[in-house]
Amino acid sequence: MANRYKWLLITAGLLLVAVGTWYYLRGTKKLKKVNGIAEYDTLVQPTHYKKIPLKPFRYVMVNCDLGPVKVYLEADLKSSIEYHQTFMKYVEVSYKGDTLMIHTLKTPKSTKENPIYKQISIRTPQISYYMGEATQTFFSNFGADYLKVDNRSSYMRFIACEIEQLDLTTNKSCNFLIDENCSFDKIDAEINPNSALTCNGEVYTLLSLKANNLQNIKFGLNVKSLRMKKYNK
Structure with missing residues (x-):
């Protein structure tokens, strides 16, 4: 039991x-x-960047209401624009003939808790003219016969570009930097007394400068010939 x-x-x-x-x-x-x-x-999370196809264009104008904005212009087979999702609603894109017009609206202050990434990437096979008020502008991997830049940026850099004729003008203080992997036949640049130019790339024929002196101008033996013209006082 x-x-x-x-x-x-x-x-x-x-x-x-x-x-x-x-x-x-x-x-x-x-x-x-x-x-x-x-x-x-x-x-x-889903991707933080939005890429939108664009119609073909040859000219770009960027107008910024306020605050720092970075603009990247890159050579690509197809035209497109890309920006961060936090910045999308503050960017207006329109066309006027062959001109791509970008207007960035006034944005709230970016904070650690709610950051706003004010960056625009523009991709296109070719570009002939750029006018931009962005704080920083970058050109990369462009091959062109002619490019005119009417600058409103505080900083502008050229990376791996091969351009026959480059025209640079600015109406504000700007630091221009041309990387050593760039090459040009001619550069025609207006560097006002409050701006600077560092040219590390090759200039095969002529660097034509409108500047008061060479105090803020730097280049080496990579520039074949230099011609200077002073601003009228």
Whole structure:
């Protein structure tokens, strides 16, 4: 009798352990699944940049209402514009003939909790004219017969560009930088007394400068010939 009672207790105990284990495993499986969905929804976000195809254009004008904006102009087979999703609603794009017109609206102040990435990337096979009020402007990988830049930026840089004739003008203080991987046949640049030019690229024929002196102008033996004209006082 005692043995029979002992076996009943053992059997009941095993049954309780088995039922408990089954409930635990089922609950753990559901919990992992729910946690997995919550973690995915929280951590995996959609891309932060929006790329929009553009119609072909040859001229670009950028007008900024207020605040720092970076503009990147890059050579590509197809024309497009790209900006951060936090900046999209502050950018207006329109066309006037062959001119792409971009107007950036006044934006709220960017904060650590709510950052606004004020950056625009413009991609196009070719560009002949650029006028921009962006704080910083970058040209990269362009090959062109002629490019005129009517600058309103505080900083402008050319990267890996091959341009036959480059015309630079500015009506404000700007730091122009031409990387050593750039090459030009001629550069015609107006560098006002409050601006600077560093030319590390090749200039095969002539660097024509309108400047009061060479104090803020830097170049080396990579410039074949230099011609200067002073601003009228």
